[in-house]
Amino acid sequence: MGKKIQIIEAATRLFAVQGFDATTTKEIVHTAGATEPLLFYHFKGKEALFTEILDDVFDRLNKRFDALPQRTDAPFEKIENLMGVMLDFAAECPNETKLVLAACPTRLRENAEACRSHYLAFRGKLEDYIGKCLKAGIRSKDFRKVSVPQTVNIIIALINGLLRQQAAGLAGAQAVRAAAVAFCRAAVIS
């Protein structure tokens, strides 16, 4: 009856809510209705379970990100699309979003590097994507003439903050969406 999947689901939830370090294998299997040896039968260890989950989460997020249309008419549309994808992800997968927003767990021994590279790679993609948008918008005079790297940071900070609210289930977080896009648009469009 799919106990492996139940373990993955329970672990995802607990890792997201409590963090890797504060989640025990006992807690996971208890939540999943399984026993500890079964966790170690299906996964090499707590760390491998976490890594498998994180790999999968970033895989899903990257897939969504990579599916963003690369060509659009209006320069701001691409940023709007990005915010939409990110906030959709947070609304649909709050736990996965928490994992994406979290820092690399302190006690990862073997997979710490792999973990960190997920975060860095995704941040890199975000910077790249937003940077290109801004440059294009500035070139076409649609956007005000702002510092690109600084504005990239600001927009990433804003998205992160919003995702965090969304994933935390902050009341009205969903409704904030259109307002957030408008906020950004007003901030950059000339």
Next chain:
Amino acid sequence: MGKKIQIIEAATRLFAVQGFDATTTKEIVHTAGATEPLLFYHFKGKEALFTEILDDVFDRLNKRFDALPQRTDAPFEKIENLMGVMLDFAAECPNETKLVLAACPTRLRENAEACRSHYLAFRGKLEDYIGKCLKAGIRSKDFRKVSVPQTVNIIIALINGLLRQQAAGLAGAQAVRAAAVAFCRAAVIS
């Protein structure tokens, strides 16, 4: 020779970087050049140490917040002041900022409620402060006519995101400051 202070400093740093759950008392006293029984001599326990630190951190942050000038000429100036205070705090006290940005540790037993109320109270003050600014600005027609609660959320999200970057020591985080204020200004001013 002030070992109590060294314990507090070590604990602050470790709690900030690794989180409460992932930090052991052994690690703290080792970093502080002390021994475990001394930690328990000075504090009731790991939890009490954390609580004392968190109380102090929020105390300092609240003091700065409360010192913000309540009356200003231009409506946006108050938001600019707030961002300045928050980013100053993050620049001066990155570890304390991390504690402020973190969630309440999973494994707090006795002081969980007190901890949570710190976060909620501060968020409440932020909402209140920013909300009043926005209302005033909209009333005076300085600001565009936006949804106040939603824009409050957006600005808090942005500040949170920026603080996180700042506290994480992201390259150029300091320089982003003026740009962030300008970004916000453009977003709200009509």
Next chain:
Amino acid sequence: MGKKIQIIEAATRLFAVQGFDATTTKEIVHTAGATEPLLFYHFKGKEALFTEILDDVFDRLNKRFDALPQRTDAPFEKIENLMGVMLDFAAECPNETKLVLAACPTRLRENAEACRSHYLAFRGKLEDYIGKCLKAGIRSKDFRKVSVPQTVNIIIALINGLLRQQAAGLAGAQAVRAAAVAFCRAAVIS
């Protein structure tokens, strides 16, 4: 395709090299290209597998021992024959030899007694065989007049030591054979 035999062979090797206590059923079946339930299908358990192997090993060794010619012309020839049989066994079956030389595993629960009696019985046969040789040799004045039980012990100790070297694959162990016989001969012959 003879997986039972492969399990026996893998187990023999692993028990010999690592000992019963340090060898896991997982290791055995992995080495044998089988799965754990199959081990338990063919054998009552890890202990029964070990016992079956040990029974077989002592069976083969005893057969060789019992095939030694009981009557010879020269008194020392019988001792030479014995050394030959033992060293042949060690050269042909190093793993089996290791099992014979080992002590009874600590964690045998049910078959500990049976196991111990194998070792004792074989040692008894050795003592008996060598003792009779020595007595005959002394009686016929071929051998020096030495203490029989003590010399029995010495010769057994020597054979044990040599078998251990042989089974461990010590370089040149094979070549040592003739020299060992000569050593013994010089030691006892008058």
Next chain:
Amino acid sequence: MGKKIQIIEAATRLFAVQGFDATTTKEIVHTAGATEPLLFYHFKGKEALFTEILDDVFDRLNKRFDALPQRTDAPFEKIENLMGVMLDFAAECPNETKLVLAACPTRLRENAEACRSHYLAFRGKLEDYIGKCLKAGIRSKDFRKVSVPQTVNIIIALINGLLRQQAAGLAGAQAVRAAAVAFCRAAVIS
């Protein structure tokens, strides 16, 4: 009241009798009248405890070995001295002797190399010592003209076998001593 020493003593005995792999930390501390965390307070882990013991055992044995007089009148005397030292050690320290005679535990992870080098180094010293004796004896015509490396192996095998009997508490092992020396003498002297 010296629980650390009691842990070392209990561990020495258990490691000697059952082997490293078959001895649990629980067993050790129970025998020592201590608790498991105390073992880990005094030693980094089970392996470090074993290594510390083994280092000490080889240290003591090497000290005795190195104290052997290097110059003697009769060539066989040096071999007699060696046998005396080794058999004394076995009689006085049966558990330590068992450790010296054992193979490197299968499950040593970190210190396997250090462990193996103890065994190899000591064997090397034995080979060297006995080899020199034999060469001298052959040169002076006191000894028969035998193959030196082979006879070295034979004598080591004999000593090993005798130590094993001695350490195992075989009845009469002590008395066998003089006979063993005589056996060897007769075997080599011309």
Next chain:
DNA sequence: TATGAATGAGAATTCATTCAT
């Protein structure tokens, strides 16, 4: 004969905490 999934018992090790001094 063969296996994927599952488990109770127990292994090594860690953690926050306390005691005696």
Next chain:
DNA sequence: AATGAATGAATTCTCATTCAT
């Protein structure tokens, strides 16, 4: 104020064994 020694209660992980198929 400070510490070496000590511990009960976890925590991660392993092991021999069984079940369902």
